Amino acid sequence: MRSVPRRASRQILRLVVVMALIAGSLPFLAVPAHADLRLCNMTGSRVGIAIGYRDPQGWVTEGWWNFEARECETIFAGALTARYYYVYAVDYDRGGEWGGSSYMCTREREFTIRGIEDCLVRGYDRNGFFEVDTGQQRSWTIQLTDPDRQGAPSP
Numbered sequence: 001m002r003s004v005p006r007r008a009s010r011q012i013l014r015l016v017v018v019m020a021l022i023a024g025s026l027p028f029l030a031v032p033a034h035a036d037l038r039l040c041n042m043t044g045s046r047v048g049i050a051i052g053y054r055d056p057q058g059w060v061t062e063g064w065w066n067f068e069a070r071e072c073e074t075i076f077a078g079a080l081t082a083r084y085y086y087v088y089a090v091d092y093d094r095g096g097e098w099g100g101s102s103y104m105c106t107r108e109r110e111f112t113i114r115g116i117e118d119c120l121v122r123g124y125d126r127n128g129f130f131e132v133d134t135g136q137q138r139s140w141t142i143q144l145t146d147p148d149r150q151g152a153p154s155p
Helices: 004-032
Strands: 038-042 047-057 058-067 071-077 085-090 101-107 112-116 125-133 140-144
Touching: 038 047, 038 058, 047 101, 047 125, 058 101, 071 140, 085 101, 085 140, 101 112
Parallel strands: 038 140
Antiparallel strands: 038 071, 047 058, 047 085, 058 112, 085 125, 101 125
């Protein structure tokens, strides 16, 4: 049996290591970075969600996303376009709502509403949304939890 010279042995080893590194990184190169705004309903109830945010044309509110108990869903696919999002949620099973002090327009049926001023005059409802600061991340998940869990927004 012939022995491989030491120099050739090192070159083969380097080639194997480089090929292993390339092969190991292929899955990461083939999959684009995932960036979304997701919402997870961690409660035991069905809930309806409305989202508010600011885009280049101004304020927008959209709704309703309906979530079963313990369900997650992507609200907006792709990199986040705003730092702050606002959430208003209604508990369909137990009653109550999750809200805050940022007032925006909603309506009972599916909606996209431009502007947050004069909701009632324009024929919309006016509800308080709670603020979510994404810290300018590309992706964020909002978890809606039961009010009896510590740190949860209260319905």
